[in-house]
Amino acid sequence: MVTRTCAGLALRAVAILFIGATVAEYPQPCDSPIYCYGDLLKTVQLFDIFNDSKTFVDMKQRQPPAETLRLFEDFMGQTGGNPNRDQVIEFVEKTFVEGNELRPWSPGDWKENPVVLQKIADPDLREWARELNLLWKNLSRKMSDDVHEHPDEYSIIYVPNGFVIPGGRFREFYYWDTYWIIQGLLLSEMYDTTRGILENFLSMVEKYGFVPNGGRVYYVERSQPPLFIPMVDSYVTQTGNITFLKNNIHLLEAEFQFWMTNRTVTVNINGKEYKLARYYAASQGPRPESYSEDYRHAEQLPTEEEKEDFYINIKSAAESGWDFSSRWFIANGTNDGSLLDIHTEDIIPVDLNSFLYWDATLLSKFYQTLGDLEKSQHYHNVAEQWKAAVTAVHWSDKHGTWLDYDILNKKSREYFYPSNLAPLWTHCYDAELSEFYARKSVQYIGDEAIRSYLGGIPTSLELTTEQWDFPNAWPPLQIIAIQGLAYTKDASAKNLAYELARNWVYANHKGYLDSKEMFEKYDAENPGKYGGGGEYTVQSGFGWTNGVIFELLNTYGLSLTSARSRRIHYPRR
Numbered sequence: 001m002v003t004r005t006c007a008g009l010a011l012r013a014v015a016i017l018f019i020g021a022t023v024a025e026y027p028q029p030c031d032s033p034i035y036c037y038g039d040l041l042k043t044v045q046l047f048d049i050f051n052d053s054k055t056f057v058d059m060k061q062r063q064p065p066a067e068t069l070r071l072f073e074d075f076m077g078q079t080g081g082n083p084n085r086d087q088v089i090e091f092v093e094k095t096f097v098e099g100n101e102l103r104p105w106s107p108g109d110w111k112e113n114p115v116v117l118q119k120i121a122d123p124d125l126r127e128w129a130r131e132l133n134l135l136w137k138n139l140s141r142k143m144s145d146d147v148h149e150h151p152d153e154y155s156i157i158y159v160p161n162g163f164v165i166p167g168g169r170f171r172e173f174y175y176w177d178t179y180w181i182i183q184g185l186l187l188s189e190m191y192d193t194t195r196g197i198l199e200n201f202l203s204m205v206e207k208y209g210f211v212p213n214g215g216r217v218y219y220v221e222r223s224q225p226p227l228f229i230p231m232v233d234s235y236v237t238q239t240g241n242i243t244f245l246k247n248n249i250h251l252l253e254a255e256f257q258f259w260m261t262n263r264t265v266t267v268n269i270n271g272k273e274y275k276l277a278r279y280y281a282a283s284q285g286p287r288p289e290s291y292s293e294d295y296r297h298a299e300q301l302p303t304e305e306e307k308e309d310f311y312i313n314i315k316s317a318a319e320s321g322w323d324f325s326s327r328w329f330i331a332n333g334t335n336d337g338s339l340l341d342i343h344t345e346d347i348i349p350v351d352l353n354s355f356l357y358w359d360a361t362l363l364s365k366f367y368q369t370l371g372d373l374e375k376s377q378h379y380h381n382v383a384e385q386w387k388a389a390v391t392a393v394h395w396s397d398k399h400g401t402w403l404d405y406d407i408l409n410k411k412s413r414e415y416f417y418p419s420n421l422a423p424l425w426t427h428c429y430d431a432e433l434s435e436f437y438a439r440k441s442v443q444y445i446g447d448e449a450i451r452s453y454l455g456g457i458p459t460s461l462e463l464t465t466e467q468w469d470f471p472n473a474w475p476p477l478q479i480i481a482i483q484g485l486a487y488t489k490d491a492s493a494k495n496l497a498y499e500l501a502r503n504w505v506y507a508n509h510k511g512y513l514d515s516k517e518m519f520e521k522y523d524a525e526n527p528g529k530y531g532g533g534g535e536y537t538v539q540s541g542f543g544w545t546n547g548v549i550f551e552l553l554n555t556y557g558l559s560l561t562s563a564r565s566r567r568i569h570y571p572r573r
Contacts, residue, residue: 029208029220029283034065035155036218036288040072045291047088052536054169054289057218059096061153071095101154102171105142105162109192116187116554124562128509129553132518132546133188139164139543140193141171155216159203161196166520167541172215173200175224176321177544180476182231184547186238187554194235195244201228205251210258213319218288222281222319225352228255229359233366246370256359267348267393267407274389276353278407280345281315284308293535297339316344320352321476324534325468326460327417333409335462346408350394351422351480354402357386358426390428400440400447416448418457418477424484438490445481445496455507457481457500458524467534473524474531475548478504482552501552502560503527508549510563518545528563 030036035057044056061068075083075091083091114133120126142162151158156172163173164181178197185194204211211228213219229252236245263277286294294314298307317328328344331337364379394402396412401420404413421441423429429437450457456473463470478500485497510528512518517540521531530538553560 030217030288032065032155032217034061034068035216036221037285039076040069041288041291042295043072043076043083044088044092045286045288046295047085048292049085049089049092052169053291053293054536056092056096057155057288057291058099058171058216059092059155060099060101062095062097063153064150065152068095099154099156101144101147101156102141102165103144105140106137107140107162107190107193109190110137111189114187114189116550116557120553120557120560122557122560122562124564125505125509125553125557125560128512128562129550129557131512132184132549135518135541135546136164136185136188136190136193139167139541141165155218157204157212157215157217157220159200159215161200162193163197163200164193164543165541166539166543167518168520168539169536170214170539170541173197174214175201175211176227176476179227179231180479180544180547180551182234182547184543184550186234187550191235191239195239195241198232198235198244201231202248202251205255210255216289221283221287222315223258224319224321226255226259226355226359228252229362230355233362242369245366249366249370252366253363256356256363259356259359265348265407267389267405269392272392274393275385276348276389276393276405277356278345278348279316279319279352280312281319282312283315285311287311287315287318290535300340310340310342313342313344314339317342320344320349322459322468324466325417326415326462326464326466327404327413327419327468329464330406330408333406333411335413335415338464339466343408346406347413348393348405348407349419350390350402350404351419353386353390353394354422354426354428357383357390357423357428360386361427387428387430390423391430394423399444401444416450416461418459418481420444421481421484424488425480426484427487434488435490438485438488438493441485441488442490442492442496451496451499453524454503455524455527455529456504456522465533467521467531469533471524471526472521472531472533473504473507474521475504475545479548479551486555498556498559501556505549505552505556505560506563508545513563515540518542518549520545 034040045053050056079087117126117129120129140162143158147154147156147158164185165171166174166177182194182197201211208220210223213222213224232252236242259277263280264275265278267274267276294311298310301307301310317323324339326335328347329335329337329341330343330346331341360379360383364376364383367376367379393405396403399414402423403420406413424437424441445451456478458470459472459474459477460469482497482500485493507522507527511522511530514528519530520539520542523529523531532538
């Protein structure tokens with residue numbers, strides 16, 4: 001067993017002094033003693049009465065919370081405070097019920113033949129896209145009236161408009177998934193549905209001050225990659241709805257300021273200080289939806305301080321969307337180790353800071369559109385400062401790419417992750433150096449032998465059994481790399497983007513022909529095979545997978561051919 005390092009705990013002590021708190025005083029963003037913390041949650045979850053820990057915290061209470069807690073107190077008294085598994089199962093069956101919070105919903109703006117279908121030359125791919133367009137109906141949900149009338153009896157957070165879920169066990173909306181879902185919806189010409197989803201997110205910012213990880217009260221403990229502002233930009237660009245932008249710009253700014261206020265640190269490079277962001281979800285205890293998994297990992301650590309440190313870093317990794325990955329491990333200054341070596345808070349991520357640069361750029365653009373030139377200039381300056389920081393801290397001349405930065409060991413993380421290319425996607429570099437960065441990125445992908453993986457760009461080259469590691473390939477990471485390369489306009493980068501897009505479309509289509517399913521992740525080594533690893537089995541649906549495919553077919557559909565018509569395998573490079 002590898003325990004937390006002394007250096008990491010020293011940084012934790014400094015952080016505690018800085019915010020004027022002890023470990024026991026970390027904020028508890030969710031105030032539910034049933035769904036987020038407390039003896040009831042701990043008692044039920046540690047008996048593992050469900051195959052998936054998320055099942056319990058998604059259940060509805062049969063009565064108001066005060067009565068639920070009273071019944072639990074009586075139950076513990078009757079069992080002498082030491083119930084057995086069968087007694088806990090009986091208590092849960094009497095006190096909770098599978099939630100009926102969501103009902104199927106058919107969006108009124110769904111179209112049978114959106115224009116994007118006509119941009120796909122291959123008849124098999126066009127028919128596939130037609131079937132994926134139908135999937136929007138299968139994945140669409142709306143809240144039941146009972147959630148609005150009795151919100152305290154549910155873990156789900158009420159929102160007024162219908163939305164699209166990812167699929168599988170993910171029966172609520174999720175933050176960064178929604179970016180790619182929206183890209184697909186807009187290409188499917190579902191503008192009203194998109195606006196409704198954005199309004200749901202705006203209600204989250206009004207209520208909590210930021211967009212949480214997902215639509216459950218226990219997800220309010222953290223956020224996810226900040227892509228809400230780009231979602232709004234996509235919608236406004238497609239619809240020209242400036243009134244929507246004008247009415248909600250203050251909430252977009254509030255979402256951005258959440259990250260500036262709560263997630264930034266100062267990094268010193270070559271004697272100069274730069275402000276950049278990290279993922280940092282500081283709240284007590286295990287993740288409610290993975291309580292027993294987190295608790296049992298933490299029990300291997302010797303002190304309460306180390307356990308709380310572990311919980312914060314686990315939640316911070318979940319905030320990144322990469323839950324979990326060697327990307328967040330620090331053991332002896334490397335990305336070796338296991339979940340017990342998780343140090344998310346000590347890593348400055350390339351992609352997060354590229355997203356925040358994009359956010360600032362878009363806020364500048366929005367305020368210019370609205371005629372507030374002072375605010376526009378302010379956010380232009382913020383973006384320029386952020387771009388300079390990303391270049392200074394993340395760019396590596398040695399590797400010809402951007403790299404995450406380890407503030408614990410004060411050095412770059414010299415490992416391949418597709419997120420290293422995120423600055424290409426958000427244009428977080430000096431425009432006059434576009435060709436330089438494009439060619440360096442092409443060389444970097446070649447040097448790492450990434451083109452040999454015909455099932456998609458692997459999430460890392462580390463085999464750890466974590467789902468955000470090798471050999472899994474995730475849709476958002478594919479499109480970030482593909483579009484980032486294409487945006488540079490460099491011929492070699494555009495050719496590589498096409499090659500990567502062709503491989504991904506082929507792999508997804510092959511998988512669909514084999515199973516009639518779209519999956520959340522795939523196997524980079526075996527085109528069409530779904531991925532694995534992590535805390536739960538692979539999920540089908542799947543919102544962001546469908547959205548990414550629509551984007552790629554919209555761009556490359558006139559030249560791509562289907563898995564059925566090809567029936568070939570490219571030689572490994």
